Amino acid sequence: MYKLITILALALALAIAHSAQITAAAERSVWLVDLDGAVGPASADLVIRSIEEAGEAGAVAIVIRMDTPGGLDLAMRDIVKAILGARLPVITYVSPGGARAASAGTYITYASHFVAMAPATNIGSSTPVSIAPSVPSAPSPLGGDDEEEDSKPAPDTPDAMTRKIINDAVAYLQSLAELRGRNIEWAEETVREGANLRASEALEKNVIDLIAADLGELLEALDGREVELDGRTVQLATAGAVVERVETDWRHELLTVITDPSIAYGLLLVGFYGLILEFYNPGMVFPSVLGVICLLLGAYGLQMLPINYVGLALIVVGIGLMIAEVFSPSFGVLGIGGVVAFVFGSIMLIDSDLPGYQLPIPIIAGFALSTGLLAFLAVGAAVRARSSDMMSGVEAMVGGEARALGSFEGTGRVWAFGENWVAQSEEPVEEGSMVRINEVDGLKLIVEPIQED
Numbered sequence: 001m002y003k004l005i006t007i008l009a010l011a012l013a014l015a016i017a018h019s020a021q022i023t024a025a026a027e028r029s030v031w032l033v034d035l036d037g038a039v040g041p042a043s044a045d046l047v048i049r050s051i052e053e054a055g056e057a058g059a060v061a062i063v064i065r066m067d068t069p070g071g072l073d074l075a076m077r078d079i080v081k082a083i084l085g086a087r088l089p090v091i092t093y094v095s096p097g098g099a100r101a102a103s104a105g106t107y108i109t110y111a112s113h114f115v116a117m118a119p120a121t122n123i124g125s126s127t128p129v130s131i132a133p134s135v136p137s138a139p140s141p142l143g144g145d146d147e148e149e150d151s152k153p154a155p156d157t158p159d160a161m162t163r164k165i166i167n168d169a170v171a172y173l174q175s176l177a178e179l180r181g182r183n184i185e186w187a188e189e190t191v192r193e194g195a196n197l198r199a200s201e202a203l204e205k206n207v208i209d210l211i212a213a214d215l216g217e218l219l220e221a222l223d224g225r226e227v228e229l230d231g232r233t234v235q236l237a238t239a240g241a242v243v244e245r246v247e248t249d250w251r252h253e254l255l256t257v258i259t260d261p262s263i264a265y266g267l268l269l270v271g272f273y274g275l276i277l278e279f280y281n282p283g284m285v286f287p288s289v290l291g292v293i294c295l296l297l298g299a300y301g302l303q304m305l306p307i308n309y310v311g312l313a314l315i316v317v318g319i320g321l322m323i324a325e326v327f328s329p330s331f332g333v334l335g336i337g338g339v340v341a342f343v344f345g346s347i348m349l350i351d352s353d354l355p356g357y358q359l360p361i362p363i364i365a366g367f368a369l370s371t372g373l374l375a376f377l378a379v380g381a382a383v384r385a386r387s388s389d390m391m392s393g394v395e396a397m398v399g400g401e402a403r404a405l406g407s408f409e410g411t412g413r414v415w416a417f418g419e420n421w422v423a424q425s426e427e428p429v430e431e432g433s434m435v436r437i438n439e440v441d442g443l444k445l446i447v448e449p450i451q452e453d
Helices: 002-027 041-056 073-084 104-111 129-134 145-151 158-180 184-192 199-204 215-222 250-258 261-280 286-303 309-327 333-348 361-387
Strands: 029-036 061-067 090-094 100-102 114-117 122-124 196-198 226-229 232-235 242-245 401-404 408-416 419-429 434-441 444-449
Touching (some): 041 061, 061 215, 073 104, 090 215, 100 104, 114 199, 122 199, 158 184, 196 199, 250 261, 261 286, 309 333, 333 361, 401 419, 408 444
Parallel strands (some): 061 090, 090 114
Antiparallel strands (some): 122 196, 226 232, 401 408, 434 444
16 A cells, blocks of 8 residues: 555656646747848847847747848847847847858857758858958968058058958957857958858858757757856756747838838938928928928938938939029029939938849939929929910909990999909090000009090
């Protein structure tokens, strides 16, 4: 009897322990956020908020599933800062097969606590895009001091600026490599020479931590590994954890739309047009309301992008010149100058060579053509209005005809333009006869009889 009670007690204890283990595994969660496409303001905002919210929710870790060709430097640095200040381990997973962590993606992977890649993926090409065609090669160790001194460019030349940008990028990536214990030499190679590695080579060269075919395999492989976090050692417990995927919300969708250069550019111009229409026709209200909303949305989108303010100034000057063409007899000089300034400003507006952050030429041409046509049509309408006869007002009444309502000499009454007027004539006027209006003196018409042939 004693043995039976002992066996039952052990079985009950094992069942309770197993149940507690299952409950604990169910309570553990790993957050998953996708970084798919170019790194920009919208994707950076989503990743940064996900890292902060996952830390507040007590998640075991957060996985950034990455497939990016690169992106904006400012957005990339914001993500790196968020990873370095995270309260939980950040895992970057280059996936699925065929994905890449290029350019800005390389910096984000180097900053992460753990990095994994799926088979048939690659990493690298970290040279700054705006200067990639003129990347200088590393100095030869065999060169003498005099030769090296002579080959250095002057501080203010484009070559010197290129060297500064390259050296800054190398130092930044190497500092991340030193922090996480990754390959420092390859960090310099991928910046200076645009080097790339496939997954197996990246693992062999200590650029990544492991290769995993899927997310489940990744979490199993990372289980039990340790990481230094805020001065303390944290052991990962990712095996069997619940994966909570971060879904995009309205804020992310709004940022994605308005930070598209074409959309932000269009919103800015529509805002200008709305305000101009309100100035032409005060009291319409709707154009000014629409213009202010579009102008603010466009300005918010543009301030999150790398903007050339000289280009923005040229756009404003171009629109101003085209408006001035309507009010000045310049015969097209101001209008043509405005169109030229508008086009050059639009081309210069986005200060980035990344394909996803440039204004397409057809969009620039379309806005320039429509704005120019609008300005010249307004000029044509103004010229025709100046050369045409007056259709209303006092000027239109002079030279017109009226019919006498009674016979008079001096002052009497006439019917003119649908109204009964006081008239004055130096010659006798018979009832029903027609008179010509020579002058309008306040509310009195100066007339003379029309002599019949």
